[in-house]
Amino acid sequence: MKILHIFNDLLQSCENRIAALIRIFVIPKFRYMPGKFQMLLEEAVGLFDRMARSSSPHRYGFVRAYIFAAGAYIFVGTLFELLGLQAMTTLGHPITLPAPLSDVNAAIALGCLSYLVILSGGIAGNGAGGIGKTLKEFSLPISMSFRLFGALLSGLLVTELVYYFVSLSFVLPVIVGVLFTLLHALIQTYVLTMLTALYYGEVSEPSHKEKKKRAKRA
Helix, strand or coil: CHHHHHHHHHHHHHHHHHHHHHHHHHHHHCCCCCCHHHHHHHHHHHHHHHHHHHHCCCCCHHHHHHHHHHHHHHHHHHHHHHHCCEEECCCCCEEECCCHHHCHHHHHHHHHHHHHHHHHHHHHHHCHHHHHHHHCCCCHHHHHHHHHHHHHHHHHHHHHHHHHCHHHCCCHHHHHHHHHHHHHHHHHHHHHHHHHHHHHHHHHCCCHHHHHHHHHHC
16 A cells, blocks of 8 residues: 555656646647647547536636646556566565555545535535535535545456466466557546546536526626
């Protein structure tokens, strides 16, 4: 468990440094005629921007930044296991570091953080009434957390099962491992960010009373 926590901290540190390097050295060189890397970044940002605008058209400024950060963390963290980084356990045995979200604590932390973001949207949009709207979905952080954990753990289990069959253990495990990792990275990134944006838009939508108050002020 300690190794997974250290690995999670290492991944976050690497992501922060890469983001800072891109912001300092790459983004200032952007042009009106974009290159391949610029087009990739703009498409990724545009994807989450459109998701936030369509799910929460009345209040999307903060949630689009959050789902971009959460999506990048899930996607990069899941793909990180393809590097096959090795570590030593406390007993001196080598292990391959898995995806950070295959640790249930990391999955629960991300699920609860997403729920707090949704709660903040409810408070910002409807005040105290938004708290009640958010608390109605009290099972949401549990479902989001264990959906992440279960999906990534199932990928590891399927790959291990393929390895155990001698007749399938020569080329197929590599293909299965890469495909499952890419599939989980894409699906879990989309599912968590979409759910967060949808529920954020639902709880932050102004109620009828709030709309009437705003109409009178206008």
